[in-house]
Amino acid sequence: MENDILALLFYCVPAAITGAVAYYFFKEHVSNEDKRRDYLIKKDLQKEALPLRLQAYERISLFLERIKPSQLLLRVSPNSNDKADYETLLIANIEQEFEHNLSQQIYVTDKCWNITATAKNATIQMIRKATMSDNVDSADKVREVILTELMDKRSPSDAALSFIKEEVTSMWS
Structure with missing residues (x-):
């Protein structure tokens, strides 16, 4: 009876060790496959998102150029000689440009969007x-x-x- 238990242990212990090793390798393989799949999905999304992000930066750059006071004053001429009317016209033009580009904030960093909004507000303050x-x-x-x-x-x-x-530039380095 003692020999039977010992023989049973000699058969079961290697089988349990082999099962544990197989489980560990299978678990690691599944984990690596999940990571690889996530990486490929992210890579594909970045490939599609990069042109959208660059386009957003282009649109924000265009917005900033259009509200640059030297450009704005050339583009928007006064309707009358009243300074308050002209102030209102300039500010309305800036706000309209900003609202037209609001959706771009989802493609750029928060810091970039905050700096853009600050530039808009500083330009309005300069006019006021x-x-x-x-x-x-x-x-x-x-x-x-x-x-x-x-x-x-x-x-x-x-x-x-x-x-x-x-x-x-930092996107490329």
Whole structure:
């Protein structure tokens, strides 16, 4: 009887060890296959998403160029000589451009989108500041004050465009 139990152990122990090793290898194989499948799916998604992301960066760059005060003032001429009307027209133009590009935020980083929104708000503030000045009494004077201010410093759009260029460049490295 003791020999029978010992013989049974000699048969069962190697079978249990072989079963445990087979289970471990099978588990590892399934795990590796899952990782490989996830990697291939991500790779395919990135291949499809990259053109959309680049297009979003292009559209945001175009938005920033269009709201750059020097470009905006050339493109949007005053309807009347009233400075408040011109201020409203410029700000409405900026807001319309921004709303047209709102969907691009899902393709760019949060930091990039925040910098873009900050550039928009800083441009609006620049326009409001120029309009509030006491020596500004007409729409043409608003244009002159804004353009003069831009001679001394960079526009908010320029800083945001620099960031976008760096971010797109970092996608390749």
